[in-house]
Amino acid sequence: MPRFKPRNRRPIAGPGGADDDAQLLERLRSGDEAAFSALVERHHDPMLRLARTFVQSQAVAEEIVQDTWVAVLHGIENFEGRSSLRTWLLAILVNRARSTGAREARTVPSADPTPAVDAARFNAGGGWSTPPEQWAEDVEARLSADTLAPVIREELERMPARQRAVVMLRDVDQLRSDEVCQVLGLSAVNERVLLHRGRGRLRQALEDAIGGC
Amino acid sequence: MLRRQELVCQQVVELVSDYLEDALSPRDRRRFERHLAICPHCTVYLAQMHETLRLTGRLVPEDLAPEVADEFTEIFRRWSAERNGPGDRPPP
Ligand SMILES: [Zn+2]
Numbered sequence: 001m002p003r004f005k006p007r008n009r010r011p012i013a014g015p016g017g018a019d020d021d022a023q024l025l026e027r028l029r030s031g032d033e034a035a036f037s038a039l040v041e042r043h044h045d046p047m048l049r050l051a052r053t054f055v056q057s058q059a060v061a062e063e064i065v066q067d068t069w070v071a072v073l074h075g076i077e078n079f080e081g082r083s084s085l086r087t088w089l090l091a092i093l094v095n096r097a098r099s100t101g102a103r104e105a106r107t108v109p110s111a112d113p114t115p116a117v118d119a120a121r122f123n124a125g126g127g128w129s130t131p132p133e134q135w136a137e138d139v140e141a142r143l144s145a146d147t148l149a150p151v152i153r154e155e156l157e158r159m160p161a162r163q164r165a166v167v168m169l170r171d172v173d174q175l176r177s178d179e180v181c182q183v184l185g186l187s188a189v190n191e192r193v194l195l196h197r198g199r200g201r202l203r204q205a206l207e208d209a210i211g212g213c
Numbered sequence: 214m215l216r217r218q219e220l221v222c223q224q225v226v227e228l229v230s231d232y233l234e235d236a237l238s239p240r241d242r243r244r245f246e247r248h249l250a251i252c253p254h255c256t257v258y259l260a261q262m263h264e265t266l267r268l269t270g271r272l273v274p275e276d277l278a279p280e281v282a283d284e285f286t287e288i289f290r291r292w293s294a295e296r297n298g299p300g301d302r303p304p305p
């Protein structure tokens with residue numbers, strides 16, 4: 001079951017992971033199997049989740065991740081370190097996913113985006129008629145983290161594929177927004193539109209869960 | 214130049230991501246912050262969004278199943294053998 005990581009733990013592939021990645025990469029280049037395992041361990045989950053935004057099947061997603069690592073190993077001398085290893089890996093994965101013919105949901109942001117908050121919650125003047133209520137200082141004090149993690153996971157699953165990919169890369173894996181654009185081949189504006197809608201949905205899902213307790 | 218109208222709540226919530234991603238123009242950022250300074254509801258909304266991001270950032274990655282890890286070991290050894298040339302290749 002999905003859980004939350006302890007508060008003080010760094011995101012597994014987040015800031016602070018880059019130096020370790022560089023060291024592991026050096027060791028991998030010299031043929032160190034343990035370094036490869038460590039890299040796979042560290043990046044597997046983000047890669048698999050990203051692959052799942054291209055294909056429905058878990059098995060096919062796993063194949064895409066494996067193909068990606070094969071491509072990474074064979075291209076390891078070509079990695080110049082201009083982007084982070086993580087961005088490079090994920091960009092290769094997206095290329096692999098596209099070249100396997102995976103059908104990507106085309107959720108290109110429209111000019112008239114769905115609002116982040118239901119219009120019914122505002123009055124005619126655009127002010128709140130049903131304002132949000134303050135959540136407890138520490139939400140988990142009232143609701144266990146084990147209750148909220150599935151709320152987020154399930155809402156992510158319900159999102160259109162591209163929106164989910166953007167939110168996962170930016171807010172779960174904590175890539176920078178320019179890295180997200182690079183990996184998914186999105187413009188900065190489109191990335192932010194998708195992110196905005198996705199975050200709006202997550203907040204709403206949490207509000208529904210927290211408000212009902 | 215005429216000063217544009219102040220933002221209303223419904224506009225503010227749609228600018229929250231651009232605000233958090235530091236993508237607002239300096240002028241829009243000032244309008245956004247002026248509204249927050251006088252609107253407790255939008256202040257709560259922004260706090261909820263911060264909490265949403267904090268919780269989302271703490272999702273635990275799924276652990277790698279041992280059998281999956283074995284497949285990766287296999288991938289590595291095949292690559293390693295090819296790289297080291299025919300001499301080190303394992304028997305077919
Ligand atoms: Zn307001």
